[in-house]
Amino acid sequence: MDIYSFLRELADSWVLLSLVLFFLGTVVFAFRPGSGPLHRDAAESIFRHEKGPQMTGEKEVE
Template sequence: MDRYSFLRELADSWVLLLLVLFFLGTIVFALRPGSRPLHRDAAESIFRNETTPAAAGEKEVE
């Protein structure tokens, strides 16, 4: 078996399975229970100092 055929067979089977499992794991990680507050905090972080700018040297509230 030449190298091309071997790599193609590997990519068609095991690498495809590995990438599908990685994709599903990423989805489960993003939608896991308890992650909603983290996602909301990340989404709203750009609005923390919307009304008044942060003072020089002031650390942002976390």
């Protein structure tokens, strides 16, 4: 058996199985019970210290 056939068999079976299990584990981890507040806090963290746009006269300064 040459190296190409061996790697092709490996990729078609065990590597595919391990990637599917990794994907399912990632999905379960992201949607686990109780993680909603953590995700919401991470999503809103960029707005935590924002005061809003500063107004000088009639133009908005960014």
